[in-house]
Amino acid sequence: MPKISEQQWQERRQQILEAAWRCFFRNGVQATTIDDIIGESGMSASAMYRYFNGKDDIIRTAIASSLTGLGAALGPLLTGAEPQPPAGWMGEMLKGIERFCARRDFNLMPLGIHGWSEAQRDEEVRNVLRGYYLQFRAQIVARVEAWQRAGLASAEVPAIDVAETLMSTLLGYIVQATIMRDLGPESHARGLAGLMTASGADPR
Amino acid sequence: MPKISEQQWQERRQQILEAAWRCFFRNGVQATTIDDIIGESGMSASAMYRYFNGKDDIIRTAIASSLTGLGAALGPLLTGAEPQPPAGWMGEMLKGIERFCARRDFNLMPLGIHGWSEAQRDEEVRNVLRGYYLQFRAQIVARVEAWQRAGLASAEVPAIDVAETLMSTLLGYIVQATIMRDLGPESHARGLAGLMTASGADPR
Amino acid sequence: MPKISEQQWQERRQQILEAAWRCFFRNGVQATTIDDIIGESGMSASAMYRYFNGKDDIIRTAIASSLTGLGAALGPLLTGAEPQPPAGWMGEMLKGIERFCARRDFNLMPLGIHGWSEAQRDEEVRNVLRGYYLQFRAQIVARVEAWQRAGLASAEVPAIDVAETLMSTLLGYIVQATIMRDLGPESHARGLAGLMTASGADPR
Amino acid sequence: MPKISEQQWQERRQQILEAAWRCFFRNGVQATTIDDIIGESGMSASAMYRYFNGKDDIIRTAIASSLTGLGAALGPLLTGAEPQPPAGWMGEMLKGIERFCARRDFNLMPLGIHGWSEAQRDEEVRNVLRGYYLQFRAQIVARVEAWQRAGLASAEVPAIDVAETLMSTLLGYIVQATIMRDLGPESHARGLAGLMTASGADPR
DNA sequence: GATGAATGAGTCTTCATTCAT
DNA sequence: AATGAATGAAGACTCATTCAT
Numbered sequence: 001m002p003k004i005s006e007q008q009w010q011e012r013r014q015q016i017l018e019a020a021w022r023c024f025f026r027n028g029v030q031a032t033t034i035d036d037i038i039g040e041s042g043m044s045a046s047a048m049y050r051y052f053n054g055k056d057d058i059i060r061t062a063i064a065s066s067l068t069g070l071g072a073a074l075g076p077l078l079t080g081a082e083p084q085p086p087a088g089w090m091g092e093m094l095k096g097i098e099r100f101c102a103r104r105d106f107n108l109m110p111l112g113i114h115g116w117s118e119a120q121r122d123e124e125v126r127n128v129l130r131g132y133y134l135q136f137r138a139q140i141v142a143r144v145e146a147w148q149r150a151g152l153a154s155a156e157v158p159a160i161d162v163a164e165t166l167m168s169t170l171l172g173y174i175v176q177a178t179i180m181r182d183l184g185p186e187s188h189a190r191g192l193a194g195l196m197t198a199s200g201a202d203p204r
Numbered sequence: 205m206p207k208i209s210e211q212q213w214q215e216r217r218q219q220i221l222e223a224a225w226r227c228f229f230r231n232g233v234q235a236t237t238i239d240d241i242i243g244e245s246g247m248s249a250s251a252m253y254r255y256f257n258g259k260d261d262i263i264r265t266a267i268a269s270s271l272t273g274l275g276a277a278l279g280p281l282l283t284g285a286e287p288q289p290p291a292g293w294m295g296e297m298l299k300g301i302e303r304f305c306a307r308r309d310f311n312l313m314p315l316g317i318h319g320w321s322e323a324q325r326d327e328e329v330r331n332v333l334r335g336y337y338l339q340f341r342a343q344i345v346a347r348v349e350a351w352q353r354a355g356l357a358s359a360e361v362p363a364i365d366v367a368e369t370l371m372s373t374l375l376g377y378i379v380q381a382t383i384m385r386d387l388g389p390e391s392h393a394r395g396l397a398g399l400m401t402a403s404g405a406d407p408r
Numbered sequence: 409m410p411k412i413s414e415q416q417w418q419e420r421r422q423q424i425l426e427a428a429w430r431c432f433f434r435n436g437v438q439a440t441t442i443d444d445i446i447g448e449s450g451m452s453a454s455a456m457y458r459y460f461n462g463k464d465d466i467i468r469t470a471i472a473s474s475l476t477g478l479g480a481a482l483g484p485l486l487t488g489a490e491p492q493p494p495a496g497w498m499g500e501m502l503k504g505i506e507r508f509c510a511r512r513d514f515n516l517m518p519l520g521i522h523g524w525s526e527a528q529r530d531e532e533v534r535n536v537l538r539g540y541y542l543q544f545r546a547q548i549v550a551r552v553e554a555w556q557r558a559g560l561a562s563a564e565v566p567a568i569d570v571a572e573t574l575m576s577t578l579l580g581y582i583v584q585a586t587i588m589r590d591l592g593p594e595s596h597a598r599g600l601a602g603l604m605t606a607s608g609a610d611p612r
Numbered sequence: 613m614p615k616i617s618e619q620q621w622q623e624r625r626q627q628i629l630e631a632a633w634r635c636f637f638r639n640g641v642q643a644t645t646i647d648d649i650i651g652e653s654g655m656s657a658s659a660m661y662r663y664f665n666g667k668d669d670i671i672r673t674a675i676a677s678s679l680t681g682l683g684a685a686l687g688p689l690l691t692g693a694e695p696q697p698p699a700g701w702m703g704e705m706l707k708g709i710e711r712f713c714a715r716r717d718f719n720l721m722p723l724g725i726h727g728w729s730e731a732q733r734d735e736e737v738r739n740v741l742r743g744y745y746l747q748f749r750a751q752i753v754a755r756v757e758a759w760q761r762a763g764l765a766s767a768e769v770p771a772i773d774v775a776e777t778l779m780s781t782l783l784g785y786i787v788q789a790t791i792m793r794d795l796g797p798e799s800h801a802r803g804l805a806g807l808m809t810a811s812g813a814d815p816r
Numbered sequence: 817g818a819t820g821a822a823t824g825a826g827t828c829t830t831c832a833t834t835c836a837t
Numbered sequence: 838a839a840t841g842a843a844t845g846a847a848g849a850c851t852c853a854t855t856c857a858t
Contacts, residue, residue, distance in 0.1 A: 028325040030234030047822050110324040117321030120314040121232040129383050157398030164387050165395025168376030175375040179323055179333050183368050191369025194361030196399055248840050436733040438642030455843050518732040525729030528722040529640040537791050565806030572795050573803025576784030583783040587741050591776050599777025602769030603808055656819050
């Protein structure tokens with residue numbers, strides 16, 4: 001066979017990554033064997049090793065790749081110019097996450113959870129996640145500052161604190177969505193509104 | 205009739221569970237071998253099998269046991285009568301979680317993450333977590349209703365929605381605390397206050 | 409099973425080492441698989457791993473162990489007080505080596521060759537061999553000095569040079585014995601005598 | 613009809629053999645993979661299979677080829693007419709071997725050792741080595757007979773015995789040179805002289 | 817004719833669990 | 838009752854060789 005084209009090479013990698021996602025979705029990251037992925041991808045063991053250096057390489061790439069995709073999917077909501085207020089923004093963000101994670105035969109949310117778990121024991125994975133999340137959070141900070149200028153968030157509180165809080169709410173949604181499986185994006189939009197429109201002030 | 209007393213039996217189990225916690229903290233759940241736990245606990249392999257049915261049994265018990273402890277630790281804050289407002293409550297809850305999770309030679313937060321991951325592939329673990337979290341959330345609902353009566357949360361919004369949102373914020377805090385490791389309980393207390401004291405309304 | 413006794417443990421190790429020797433004798437060191445050794449030893453794979461850390465551990469121990477045995481077998485000839493002259497000594501040394509290497513169902517000479525080969529790519533093996541051989545050579549130096557005092561070797565030449573030369577002759581014998589397989593200890597005894605009893609001097 | 617000329621074909625083979633030598637020198641024979649050689653030679657996998665039948669073919673040819681070269685390099689010393697006495701001859705032989713084995717980026721001595729090792733498990737390799745060495749030894753016999761006529765070796769001892777002994781010394785030198793790495797050709801020239809010029813006789 | 821991607825048998829090693837003592 | 842040695846199935850990964858392009 002002649003040398004494979006760059007495009008074919010990328011397609012092969014993607015094929016393997018998707019197989020890995022399906023396996024991780026079903027069994028978790030650690031419990032997935034390389035043979036599971038090989039079987040799911042329809043390739044031979046050694047063919048796969050031409051495209052990835054090993055299990056860890058697949059895990060890291062699968063996690064990083066899903067985060068890249070998520071970042072691209074949520075970009076407009078994070079950097080867009082329209083001054084949507086917090087509660088609505090929260091609903092849109094979660095809808096965007098749900099939409100991005102739902103795939104034909106698997107869902108990326110559990111993979112996200114597995115990624116957090118993996119990050120606890122693989123410093124490299126943690127650094128990848130950390131990098132993406134910090135970037136993500138920085139974008140939320142910008143959004144919060146816009147809200148502060150518009151009077152939709154208190155200017156007395158550092159924007160970073162608000163951003164961290166909203167980030168937690170987004171991340172925690174994923175936990176409840178995968179463990180309880182009884183809530184949707186609207187719930188948090190309403191919930192956040194319910195906190196923000198309290199009649200009595202809450203000066204902590 | 206058992207040779208050892210019920211109390212001794214429980215102590216043995218606790219001894220093994222703490223060994224498991226330390227191992228899980230260091231290596232994650234799946235990467236921890238039963239031999240790791242045996243070595244850490246100072247018992248013999250077969251002795252351990254008298255107290256637990258196997259690895260899965262240990263995992264499930266370790267996770268359930270930590271949740272029981274956490275529930276007991278946070279109980280007063282959840283069911284107590286004092287009408288602490290949302291932002292302050294958030295700070296106290298997170299402080300309580302941090303305090304409960306910090307142990308001499310390990311931290312239970314990563315174990316929580318591993319538990320979520322485990323729940324994705326072990327329905328039994330998921331049910332255990334789900335049960336605890338639902339109970340937990342129900343207690344938050346009661347708290348939100350108290351806030352609604354006190355005008356600290358909008359009565360127009362179902363209390364369950366607000367409770368779900370706050371629950372997400374609590375859970376997401378754990379993610380950021382274990383991945384970014386750059387935030388503390390106060391941050392979320394301030395952040396929540398920043399959202400609640402916005403001058404402009406946010407009618408979703 | 410209760411804890412195995414030190415003696416039983418050593419016997420197990422010896423059992424594995426002898427299996428390894430047989431395999432190495434037949435197939436060489438690198439071409440021998442750990443499964444070959446396991447099969448030959450009659451143990452299970454995992455049982456074997458209780459006694460050795462892996463293939464390299466077996467290789468190194470097999471080589472070191474055979475050298476220790478050889479050193480013990482040749483000790484008397486090297487350190488004994490009787491002033492046997494060079495040619496006779498050469499014959500006795502080679503007979504001792506032959507006797508030590510001949511086992512019931514294998515021969516250690518090829519293992520020696522494999523050890524030299526292994527030493528070229530495993531620095532640790534090389535250091536082990538080097539240590540034994542230096543010690544060995546030092547003993548020959550002492551012997552040569554005795555000969556020099558008795559007039560059986562020229563005192564004009566450093567004893568170390570003579571020792572190195574004799575050491576080469578001993579080592580080279582092993583090469584010819586395993587490649588050509590057409591010579592015996594007596595041959596070298598005679599050959600050395602033939603060189604030493606030349607009528608004409610040889611002042612290089 | 614072949615597309616490439618006989619000369620080109622030989623050049624290609626030589627190119628591969630030199631790549632193999634470098635790999636064998638670095639990693640030993642068995643530990644060298646065919647991919648190592650392919651990478652080192654700069655050819656493609658299948659191109660290489662046009663010039664050699666497989667790994668064993670390369671090994672055998674690499675060993676045989678180095679021996680052919682060595683024979684050519686030492687020929688003058690072995691068959692030349694000059695009546696150099698034993699000790700000097702020994703020094704010259706070893707110098708010739710050292711000179712032949714030292715290459716720009718590798719040394720053939722370790723390959724020689726690997727060849728001996730390989731011969732223990734590949735009868736065909738053994739036969740190749742054996743053939744070369746027997747021829748080599750026959751030439752030494754002729755040399756010894758010349759010494760006997762010149763009184764430089766005892767005529768009472770069969771020339772073959774002396775030749776075997778000298779051959780061992782030459783071969784053993786290679787062992788010490790690659791394992792201890794602390795000796796040079798002169799050492800053996802002196803050592804042999806030290807044995808031959810003893811004042812006392814050594815009638816075995 | 818030449819390429820290099822693909823193969824599948826094989827390599828070393830580890831694991832949860834059991835059972836002889 | 839308790840030990841810890843033993844197991845066999847499975848784990849990740851590699852290799853010499855082939856063959857579709």
